[in-house]
Amino acid sequence: CTVIFTRMATKDLHKPISILFCNLAFSDLFTSFSGFWISMLFITNPDITIFGSKDMLAPYALYTMSILSTIYNLVSIGIERYLAVAESMRTRFRVVRNHSIAAVLINWVLALFLGCLPLMGWNCLHMEKNLSVLYSPFCVDYLVFITLPNVVVAFIIPLFTYLGIIIILRKRKLRMKACGQATGTYKSAEIQVARTSVFIWLLALISYAPFSAGVIFDATNHQCPIDLYPGIYIFRNFTAILITANCLGNPIIYTLKAKTLGAKLKGLKCLSTTRVRACTI
Numbered sequence: 001c002t003v004i005f006t007r008m009a010t011k012d013l014h015k016p017i018s019i020l021f022c023n024l025a026f027s028d029l030f031t032s033f034s035g036f037w038i039s040m041l042f043i044t045n046p047d048i049t050i051f052g053s054k055d056m057l058a059p060y061a062l063y064t065m066s067i068l069s070t071i072y073n074l075v076s077i078g079i080e081r082y083l084a085v086a087e088s089m090r091t092r093f094r095v096v097r098n099h100s101i102a103a104v105l106i107n108w109v110l111a112l113f114l115g116c117l118p119l120m121g122w123n124c125l126h127m128e129k130n131l132s133v134l135y136s137p138f139c140v141d142y143l144v145f146i147t148l149p150n151v152v153v154a155f156i157i158p159l160f161t162y163l164g165i166i167i168i169l170r171k172r173k174l175r176m177k178a179c180g181q182a183t184g185t186y187k188s189a190e191i192q193v194a195r196t197s198v199f200i201w202l203l204a205l206i207s208y209a210p211f212s213a214g215v216i217f218d219a220t221n222h223q224c225p226i227d228l229y230p231g232i233y234i235f236r237n238f239t240a241i242l243i244t245a246n247c248l249g250n251p252i253i254y255t256l257k258a259k260t261l262g263a264k265l266k267g268l269k270c271l272s273t274t275r276v277r278a279c280t281i
Helices: 002-009 016-044 046-051 054-086 089-094 096-115 140-178 184-220 231-265
Strands: none
Touching (some): 002 016, 016 046, 016 054, 016 096, 016 231, 046 054, 054 184, 054 231
């Protein structure tokens, strides 16, 4: 909420990155809200979160939708950052803003569709086989379908986009150095991007890897849920805590870090229009 109010109070909401930051904050807000809803159901009636119930379909669907929206927004931010460096200033503000708005709409439509599949019938309420142990009444094949591909996307695409940013900055730094021009700003930007990329990877790894491992265990497990009590459900709650921690870490990394990086490169201008074209991140 702090990120949303801060972004709305500023006058730079027309920028593509601000649109994506606000959308990421909304996704994190929905993730926290749905997690709180599930926690209240666990407190009031723990059995329905262990053995499954129709009452769990709606909160789990909202939880899934918000997590998917967060992942898609993180990927969109990585792509926008790459375009901001690779393209010219004019192209970035004239074209990529429309791309950001379209990306927000596509992210929510795709997350809404995939998250609501259990509400549209893809659940195991009346089936004893293929039932998820961790997230009953979800089906195991549904969890595998939405988890593994999206986790791969969340790791692979940011890897290439941020590596691409570092490579572009390094090439421009070498060009400026060859012309005898100062390269301190580019070196600082390269270090900052590298640090931010490491933070992104660590946060995503810590937040989603245990959840993915739980889904894989769920798909390969053949034991009765009673035999797994209470250890497996403690692990499930632990993965939910890590996902919530991701919602807390996103504003720190994507707002504070990006603002610092933008301030460092705000006054950066091209000193040689024939050899170098510098872009603000």
